[in-house]
Amino acid sequence: MFKLSETGLVVKVSRGVRRIVRSLDSDYFEEGTDYVMSQPKRVELSRCMPFIVLHLICLLGLIYKPSVFTLSVAVALYLIRMFAITGFYHRYFSHRTYSTSRVMQCVFAFVGATSGQRGALWWAAHHRIHHRESDKPGDVHSPVQNSFLWSHIGWITSSANIPTNYAIIPDLAKYPELVLLNRFDWVPAFLLALSLLLTGNYLQAAAPQLQTSGPQLLIWGFFVSTVVLFHGTCCINSVGHVFGSQRFDTKDASRNNLLLALITLGEGWHNNHHRFQSSVKQGLYWWEIDVTYYVLFVFKHLGIISDLKTPPKNWDRAKVLVKAPDKVPV
Numbered sequence: 001m002f003k004l005s006e007t008g009l010v011v012k013v014s015r016g017v018r019r020i021v022r023s024l025d026s027d028y029f030e031e032g033t034d035y036v037m038s039q040p041k042r043v044e045l046s047r048c049m050p051f052i053v054l055h056l057i058c059l060l061g062l063i064y065k066p067s068v069f070t071l072s073v074a075v076a077l078y079l080i081r082m083f084a085i086t087g088f089y090h091r092y093f094s095h096r097t098y099s100t101s102r103v104m105q106c107v108f109a110f111v112g113a114t115s116g117q118r119g120a121l122w123w124a125a126h127h128r129i130h131h132r133e134s135d136k137p138g139d140v141h142s143p144v145q146n147s148f149l150w151s152h153i154g155w156i157t158s159s160a161n162i163p164t165n166y167a168i169i170p171d172l173a174k175y176p177e178l179v180l181l182n183r184f185d186w187v188p189a190f191l192l193a194l195s196l197l198l199t200g201n202y203l204q205a206a207a208p209q210l211q212t213s214g215p216q217l218l219i220w221g222f223f224v225s226t227v228v229l230f231h232g233t234c235c236i237n238s239v240g241h242v243f244g245s246q247r248f249d250t251k252d253a254s255r256n257n258l259l260l261a262l263i264t265l266g267e268g269w270h271n272n273h274h275r276f277q278s279s280v281k282q283g284l285y286w287w288e289i290d291v292t293y294y295v296l297f298v299f300k301h302l303g304i305i306s307d308l309k310t311p312p313k314n315w316d317r318a319k320v321l322v323k324a325p326d327k328v329p330v
């Protein structure tokens with residue numbers, strides 16, 4: 001009798017633990033992934049709420065006004081994480097424009113996830129579909145097929161776009177550590193927020209001349225920086241397919257835009273990118289500023305990455321002669 005109730009307790013506890021783990025697992029869907037992905041693509045108010053709350057939290061910055069130190073941290077975290085999105089999530093995981101070690105790709109996925117833009121595998125899967133179906137009905141965030149607002153943020157609020165389509169990314173899904181990071185994609189961002197809060201509290205006492213505090217560093221260093229970073233990235237999908245010039249006839253609406261290139265560390269040369277998707281370099285002329293490429297070039301010389309793919313030497317002729325864009329990795 002005693003043994004039976006003991007077993008019952010173990011079953012209850014293990015069920016409880018399983019339930020908690022599932023609720024924290026971004027890849028777990030009670031109804032099944034296929035069912036969720038088959039739902040109609042539409043803006044869902046309930047899924048807008050986290051974004052609204054995130055923006056509202058930023059208003060607390062009016063109460064906790066930033067010191068120069070805090071603002072510097074916020075800007076630095078914007079730049080580092082924008083680079084992680086463009087250099088790692090986009091140019092490595094989505095397009096495999098260079099090679100790196102298994103350890104480094106795991107580090108890249110972790111750093112990228114501190115941006116709060118989901119896991120590397122989710123990001124890469126959607127992005128590969130974007131290139132396969134550019135501005136056609138299958139493109140998940142096309143401003144040509146849907147509204148500008150949908151391409152900017154609406155598509156992320158649709159349940160159908162929440163699961164990771166692992167069929168698109170077999171070359172990445174074979175690494176269990178990447179899948180684990182994708183399942184618990186919120187952990188790196190949470191750890192960043194927590195470390196900012198703790199660091200701010202420590203500095204308030206240890207270095208009062210910095211005029212910072214835990215809440216101030218958390219709000220500006222994490223929330224404000226993350227929201228600005230989010231909109232900067234989203235602009236590639238919206239602005240990058242509406243405003244700017246087209247050098248190549250890529251049969252889509254991708255544009256080159258200097259302002260966007262400055263905001264996103266080089267991703268604004270989006271029409272170039274749609275033409276040469278497998279190139280690590282998106283700025284084709286010296287004046288097409290592409291900070292992500294410059295940093296990756298340094299990474300190469302430090303031995304962190306290798307096999308950087310660049311456009312063909314005769315790319316200028318390709319402008320006229322070759323119309324078909326590169327193919328996505330798989």
Ligand SMILES: [Zn+2]
Pocket residue numbers: 090094095127131273277
């Ligand atoms: Zn791309």
Ligand SMILES: [Zn+2]
Pocket residue numbers: 130236237240241254270274
């Ligand atoms: Zn695009």
